[in-house]
Amino acid sequence: MRKLAIIATVLALAAPAAFASGGEATASWQQWHAGNALGDRASLQRGARNFMNWCAGCHSLKYVRYQRIGTDLGIADDVMKANLVPPGAKITDYVVSAMPASLANASFGIVPPDLSLITRSKGTDYVYRFLKTFYADAAAATGTNNLALPGTAMPHVLSDLQGVQQAVFAQDGQFEKFEDGVPGQLTAAQYDAFVRDTVNFLEYAGEPAKLSRATIGIWVVLYLLLFTVIAWLLKQEYWKDVH
């Protein structure tokens, strides 16, 4: 009887998974995962550099100060100032884009969104896919289009690094595959790593406290373990006389 119950449970748990993997029709890019790790400090540092160099011209992170990033990611103030804080900004400032909203509106017809919460609202996988699925599209105003956000107003700002790939669509308009187009400076693997680091940094920026929370968690568990030992010793002590 118990065996039956176990089998039934296993089957019930496996059923949705079987369904999910049965969705062969969805093109493979929709299954890409960012695979970033908040515990990887070097990756976060590279991601911060990527963001400041390639994204901050248009996007802000208005809830995070440069100094906080430096402290959390182990980047010294002078290194922050020399490399990551733009000229004219102070290290105590929030990360706001230098681009005035009016200029952004005139250039893109939309103000590039603040990216503080983008990984929380749309997920890390989404941002990873967004940055990897730009493709050449002569009909688009920017010359490129995007699978994750069709018709996006964002130009493919990383085209120097990734190059510009071609997308092949089937008769019915379904996306089939990418093909090489204009080559970029990075190999596919290097570009993946670039995007992963950038997404990692954006996930950190969405909730800077996450980093310290993990470390605090370890101390809490250690404390609880220690307390268990003390409680057990106390119990031994109290019950000694009872027996």
Ligand code: HEC
């Ligand atoms: C030249 C200006 C510019 C730069 C540089 C830029 N973006 Fe954008 N970005 C935009 C605009 C404009 C939009 C709004 C797109 C839309 O809504 O169609 C946008 C939107 C986005 C979105 C939101 C997509 C969504 O689903 O709403 C993400 C994520 C994003 N950008 C990430 C990045 C990252 C990461 C970088 C740096 C590698 C970057 N952007 C660099 C202009 C820029």
